[in-house]
Amino acid sequence: MKRTNYIIANWKMNGTEKSVSLVKSIQKHILKKRKNSAKIVICPPFTALGGLIQKSKKIIKFGAQDVHHEHAGAFTGSISALMLNQLGVKFVIIGHSERRQYQKESIKELSKKINSALSKNLKVIFCIGETLDEIKKRSSILKKQLTSLPSKFTGNNIIIAYEPVWAIGTGKTPTIKEINSIHKSIRRMISNKIGKEASKVSILYGGSVNQNNSEDILNLSDVDGALVGGASLKSKDFCKIIDSSN
Numbered sequence: 453m454k455r456t457n458y459i460i461a462n463w464k465m466n467g468t469e470k471s472v473s474l475v476k477s478i479q480k481h482i483l484k485k486r487k488n489s490a491k492i493v494i495c496p497p498f499t500a501l502g503g504l505i506q507k508s509k510k511i512i513k514f515g516a517q518d519v520h521h522e523h524a525g526a527f528t529g530s531i532s533a534l535m536l537n538q539l540g541v542k543f544v545i546i547g548h549s550e551r552r553q554y555q556k557e558s559i560k561e562l563s564k565k566i567n568s569a570l571s572k573n574l575k576v577i578f579c580i581g582e583t584l585d586e587i588k589k590r591s592s593i594l595k596k597q598l599t600s601l602p603s604k605f606t607g608n609n610i611i612i613a614y615e616p617v618w619a620i621g622t623g624k625t626p627t628i629k630e631i632n633s634i635h636k637s638i639r640r641m642i643s644n645k646i647g648k649e650a651s652k653v654s655i656l657y658g659g660s661v662n663q664n665n666s667e668d669i670l671n672l673s674d675v676d677g678a679l680v681g682g683a684s685l686k687s688k689d690f691c692k693i694i695d696s697s698n
């Protein structure tokens with residue numbers, strides 16, 4: 453089954469509209485290549501989204517790093533799926549472990565966010581992953597996190613990103629063999645929910661992906677791309693990761 457490959461940059465709380473030079477050099481690199489099988493998505497902070505969308509070519513898509521579950525109302529400081537859609541945003545990260553940890557986002561809350569994003573045609577990059585303490589019960593943790601997904605979804609509107617929390621920003625990753633087998637088991641878990649459609653859902657790996665390990669990770673049969681944090685902030689490193697996805 454051919455699935456869409458994605459290389460997604462999560463800038464986290466880094467970058468401004470002035471980061472247009474970073475976007476432009478990535479854009480230039482993609483245009484120079486004759487063939488690029490992976491779709492490139494950049495998720496800057498909210499404040500940079502509008503400006504960067506306006507100044508970039510269509511080959512790069514943009515995503516937000518979070519969304520509120522309501523479309524409008526008295527929710528000071530929040531941004532809705534409706535607003536993102538009107539800005540030209542196509543993707544949204546939901547359930548990143550940093551938000552689960554620091555904003556205490558619950559399984560139920562994430563489920564509401566996913567539904568809201570889908571209702572405004574945003575493609576959801578849904579993050580799941582276990583902490584170091586949870587490694588032994590990884591399977592049940594991931595299964596539980598996946599319950600935030602609606603009973604029906606497709607490879608067109610949901611992307612799953614497996615990001616072991618202990619691998620984020622640490623330089624550590626599971627072994628190559630482990631990554632592939634975890635991805636296989638995630639696919640089995642979602643096939644219990646959506647049946648054959650599960651074979652069309654892209655499952656990305658995230659957590660210390662860099663220019664040195666990306667080739668091994670991205671060539672795995674069950675890995676359909678990467679969600680990249682730190683290494684996405686340097687054009688040279690990120691472009692190398694893009695190149696290793698082909």
Ligand code: 13P
Pocket residue numbers: 462548615619620621622623658659660661679680681682683
């Ligand atoms: P690092 O690539 O910096 O480990 O971050 C991964 C991540 O959290 C992407 O969402």
